[in-house]
Amino acid sequence: MVDQTNPTLGIMAIAASGLKAQQQRMRVIAENIANADSMAKDGNGDPYRRKAVVFAPTDVEGGGQGVKVAQVLPDQTPFKQDYDPGNPAADKNGYVKLPNVEPLVEALDMKEAQRAYEANLNVIDAARSMEMRTLDLLKQ
Secondary structure, eight states: OBOSSSHHHHHHHHHHHHHHHHHHHHHHHHHHHHTTTOOOSSTTSOOOOOEEEEEEEEEOTTBSEEEEEEEEEEOOSOOEEEEOTTSTTBOTTSEEEEOSOOHHHHHHHHHHHHHHHHHHHHHHHHHHHHHHHHHHHHHO
16 A cells, blocks of 8 residues: 555655666676577586576555565576587587577567666656646645
């Protein structure tokens, strides 16, 4: 429940929690994209494993529930494999493990996170405008 004495603060706190969560999500996505072409140093190791953000509800100042990043978990989808027997990272069968990162999926996730971030900014702007309009009405 949003604080009824000043609902704008609760609304802004909820939107601010969304901004922070989406910002963390975008950082994880950027890390995934940056490591999309990395590989293990030898055939025994694993390459970079994609990370995924898990959100959870959280209580915010002013009342109401916002969102937070509860965990950043490794994606357990199997690694891609490429046949390259001359590569130092190849296993005994000549296959190189590649990260389980799909750049197109990451780009789409980034776009979705950006839109959610912008939506939260719009909520803050609208709440601020309503508060300013209320102050203007009270001055009259």
